[in-house]
Amino acid sequence: MTRERLEEIRAQLDEINLEILELLSRRAELVQEIGDLKKRKGTERFDPIREKEMLDRLVAANPGPFDDSTVRHLFKQIFQASLGLMEEEKKELLV
Amino acid sequence: MTRERLEEIRAQLDEINLEILELLSRRAELVQEIGDLKKRKGTERFDPIREKEMLDRLVAANPGPFDDSTVRHLFKQIFQASLGLMEEEKKELLV
Structure with a gap:
């Protein structure tokens, strides 16, 4: 019973990990887009x-x-x- | 246009932040449950x-x-x- 429940929770954790990764990645893409917009406007990226x-x-x-x-x-x-x-993107642009 | 898009992205980021927080919190509850199961079995919690x-x-x-x-x-x-x-839970038990 305990062993089974442990396996069940672990499967759920693996699924949640992937969902978090997906959201983090989508978030990062949006932040990159903000970076691009700010670059074009010439404003500081960290707010x-x-x-x-x-x-x-x-x-x-x-x-x-x-x-x-x-x-x-x-x-x-x-x-x-x-x-x-x-x-990183900034550094790449300087190369 | 740029200003509008910036506001749009920010609203999306706020939404994603909350979704990540929700998943992190659900994840933490599951980890607490694993901790309880392991405590009862007397096995080491960090794996x-x-x-x-x-x-x-x-x-x-x-x-x-x-x-x-x-x-x-x-x-x-x-x-x-x-x-x-x-x-933390362990410390509380020791008080």
Whole structure:
């Protein structure tokens, strides 16, 4: 019974992992598009006010069990990785 | 036009953020359940082989634009945060 339930949860985790990956990837593409738009307008790509706004919105919607600081930490990592993508693109343009 | 598209993307990002948060939270609940099952069986909660397996599966399914090392990094953060939840629970039991 326990063994079966464990396998069941693991299958669910694998599925959720892939769903998260899909959303992260779609998110990254949108951030790239924002980067392109901002480049054309000549505005700075990192927007700390917008980042704070997103984090506050996430914390307000946090259903648990992660505490708010963990939610902030995880999403900051996600935001940073997306910013990293834009930086890479910049570097490529300089080559 | 650009301004409009920027607002549109931002609205999409907010939506995706919330979807990711929802999946992360559901994932964390499942990990807590695994922790409980393992506690009852007396087995170690952290399973490096299972973690590697999950990471390999994610990298194999990575559609980009994140590179594989970024996918690994982000999911390691997620796994670590979930493990953190189990640790907290352990501490509470010791109080």
